[in-house]
Amino acid sequence: MKPKYYSALAFGAFLMSQTALAQTQFNEVQYTPNSTVFKLNAPTKPLLRIYNAGKGGKVEKKMKMKKTANNVWETTVSGDLKGKFYTFDIGKGETPGVFAKAVGINGQRGAVIDMQTTNPKGWENDSRLTLKSPADLIIYEMHHRDFSIDASSELVNKGKFLALTEPKAIQHLKSLGINAVHILPSYDYASVDETNTSTPQYNWGYDPLNYNVPEGSYATNAALPSQRILEFKQMVQALHKAGIRVILDVVYNHTFDIAGSNFERTYPKAYYRYTADGKPSNGSGCGNETASEHPLMRQFMLESMKYWVNEYHIDGFRVDLMGVHDIETMNLIRKEISAIDPNVFIYGEGWSAGSCAYPTEKLALKANVKQMPGIAAFSDELRDALRGPFSDDKQAAFLGGIAGFEESIKAGITGMIAHPQVDYTKVNYAKEPWATQPTQMISYVSCHDDMCLVDRIKASIPEATYDTEAIIRLNLLAQTAVFTSQGIPFMLSGEEMLRDKKGVHNSFNSPDEINHLDWNNLNVYPQVFAYYKGLINIRKQHPAFRLGNADLVRKHLEFLPVQDCVVAFKLKNHAGGDKWNNIYVILNGNRDLRTINLPQGKYTIVANNGEANEAGLGEMEGGEVMIDGQNALILHD
Numbered sequence: 288m289k290p291k292y293y294s295a296l297a298f299g300a301f302l303m304s305q306t307a308l309a310q311t312q313f314n315e316v317q318y319t320p321n322s323t324v325f326k327l328n329a330p331t332k333p334l335l336r337i338y339n340a341g342k343g344g345k346v347e348k349k350m351k352m353k354k355t356a357n358n359v360w361e362t363t364v365s366g367d368l369k370g371k372f373y374t375f376d377i378g379k380g381e382t383p384g385v386f387a388k389a390v391g392i393n394g395q396r397g398a399v400i401d402m403q404t405t406n407p408k409g410w411e412n413d414s415r416l417t418l419k420s421p422a423d424l425i426i427y428e429m430h431h432r433d434f435s436i437d438a439s440s441e442l443v444n445k446g447k448f449l450a451l452t453e454p455k456a457i458q459h460l461k462s463l464g465i466n467a468v469h470i471l472p473s474y475d476y477a478s479v480d481e482t483n484t485s486t487p488q489y490n491w492g493y494d495p496l497n498y499n500v501p502e503g504s505y506a507t508n509a510a511l512p513s514q515r516i517l518e519f520k521q522m523v524q525a526l527h528k529a530g531i532r533v534i535l536d537v538v539y540n541h542t543f544d545i546a547g548s549n550f551e552r553t554y555p556k557a558y559y560r561y562t563a564d565g566k567p568s569n570g571s572g573c574g575n576e577t578a579s580e581h582p583l584m585r586q587f588m589l590e591s592m593k594y595w596v597n598e599y600h601i602d603g604f605r606v607d608l609m610g611v612h613d614i615e616t617m618n619l620i621r622k623e624i625s626a627i628d629p630n631v632f633i634y635g636e637g638w639s640a641g642s643c644a645y646p647t648e649k650l651a652l653k654a655n656v657k658q659m660p661g662i663a664a665f666s667d668e669l670r671d672a673l674r675g676p677f678s679d680d681k682q683a684a685f686l687g688g689i690a691g692f693e694e695s696i697k698a699g700i701t702g703m704i705a706h707p708q709v710d711y712t713k714v715n716y717a718k719e720p721w722a723t724q725p726t727q728m729i730s731y732v733s734c735h736d737d738m739c740l741v742d743r744i745k746a747s748i749p750e751a752t753y754d755t756e757a758i759i760r761l762n763l764l765a766q767t768a769v770f771t772s773q774g775i776p777f778m779l780s781g782e783e784m785l786r787d788k789k790g791v792h793n794s795f796n797s798p799d800e801i802n803h804l805d806w807n808n809l810n811v812y813p814q815v816f817a818y819y820k821g822l823i824n825i826r827k828q829h830p831a832f833r834l835g836n837a838d839l840v841r842k843h844l845e846f847l848p849v850q851d852c853v854v855a856f857k858l859k860n861h862a863g864g865d866k867w868n869n870i871y872v873i874l875n876g877n878r879d880l881r882t883i884n885l886p887q888g889k890y891t892i893v894a895n896n897g898e899a900n901e902a903g904l905g906e907m908e909g910g911e912v913m914i915d916g917q918n919a920l921i922l923h924d
């Protein structure tokens with residue numbers, strides 16, 4: 288049977304012609320006070336327009352560009368163009384090009400600026416934080432507007448990058464103990480009108496416009512092109528000073544549309560995948576999918592990520608629908624980013640949202656993570672074994688006291704590696720371990736997608752609709768699995784203050800009253816924040832939870848025999864050089880207490896019944912030990 292994806296011979300030649308170009312698409316504008324050089328990789332002659340304004344107003348100058356190489360066009364404009372705006376036009380509509388580094392309001396025109404002037408004071412001393420092992424990361428996924436927009440946040444720069452420079456925000460994150468913020472798309476996206484930010488508008492930002500410019504609506508002045516760049520850097524600088532990394536959510540797998548995209552308006556067809564009948568393939572579920580295996584797109588992704596690392600000091604990337612991209616590109620990115628700084632961490636969604644016009648075995652899917660050393664993927668096995676499947680909000684799992692998910696949770700606890708005590712035939716999705724190292728698995732129970740934890744617990748577990756104490760117990764139980772996993776723990780912002788989204792599953796454009804964090808909850812449910820903080824501290828103080836190596840996990844992590852809907856494990860013999868000899872973690876998803884047999888002796892309790900404290904909560908004897916329903920117990924001998 289003829290596969291539905293193929294590259295015709297003519298298309299192969301077309302790709303060859305692009306390979307030489309791929310290296311030069313990133314310097315579309317070279318500014319000096321005397322003159323500015325404009326350059327574009329395009330198949331036909333572009334027209335360059337210069338404007339005084341970022342939006343509206345008359346064209347100040349029109350210039351034909353000259354061919355300097357095959358499909359390379361160039362022109363030099365004399366004089367100081369700083370503060371001017373520009374577009375290219377090959378007859379497909381005006382575009383700031385594919386690699387604008389500064390844009391006018393709403394991103395329709397490129398801006399000529401002097402990048403030297405966009406650095407905050409002391410930027411030369413800012414550097415990425417080092418990372419002994421990715422296992423040490425504790426990732427906090429957040430949206431700028433969710434985090435700061437509500438009055439209760441008491442933050443001044445509501446919905447802005449600068450909120451994360453404010454002492455109260457920094458203090459909250461530091462006190463919680465996270466060491467990396469993963470910010471939802473923060474490059475220039477299309478759906479929020481930057482000219483009208485006084486009217487509340489909300490979007491997650493998975494509709495990319497200009498990949499290499501910060502989003503204007505998150506800046507205090509979107510009309511001033513250098514402002515968003517400066518403020519983004521101020522955010523990075525403030526977080527770095529606090530010991531917190533900045534991870535960027537990057538969405539290279541699709542664009543807002545094809546016809547209006549900068550890719551298509553610059554070099555038609557070069558950046559997208561098409562099916563055999565010539566229609567745009569839709570592996571992203573958003574109407575189009577990019578073609579990372581094509582030279583221009585591959586090089587674009589690579590240079591874009593390197594640019595964020597070099598210019599903005601970004602510490603990591605979360606690659607949206609990584610399963611749309613090809614393995615070879617992801618490995619190339621890993622290699623070249625490591626050459627700049629091996630501390631930069633890369634992870635992604637190991638799936639696509641539809642079928643891609645590229646062979647499955649070549650895609651950066653979860654099942655192929657073993658072929659991508661140094662790259663991690665989210666574990667929906669652990670997530671759904673705890674709370675139930677993505678496809679049905681009402682269906683519960685382990686947290687609902689339902690047996691049969693123990694093996695999936697165990698797999699997640701190991702970091703989705705091969706472990707002699709995990710029977711992968713009983714794991715929910717993966718029928719074999721997909722990670723070579725535990726640091727290739729992101730451990731989580733909720734993220735911006737679908738319901739937050741509180742809503743999910745309410746939707747799927749009857750007593751949670753009227754019993755807040757049950758919600759809290761189950762929330763803390765779920766996160767105990769996440770934070771004691773050998774994978775890399777990841778949490779959605781606001782779970783530590785018992786956020787809810789009023790039951791909305793897909794809140795990508797829901798109003799603030801759905802998406803905002805209510806900071807008052809910190810006072811209403813102080814025990815929730817205290818538990819998260821205590822639990823994170825236990826992980827940070829104890830290398831046993833962060834072994835970072837599959838052989839060490841197999842050597843030191845032992846599962847204990849248990850009853851249904853209980854998972855228990857031991858991290859034994861000073862795992863990872865831990866000062867504690869043997870650590871026991873027991874997770875009980877049942878509504879009632881269960882018992883477990885531990886060796887005789889004295890134990891110190893560090894987490895139990897909604898409290899977590901590394902220094903100890905009390906002592907107990909071994910033997911037959913009771914664990915309350917919907918509870919996590921952590922002890923050491």
Ligand code: CA
Pocket residue numbers: 393394475476477478479481496502503504
């Ligand atoms: Ca925008």
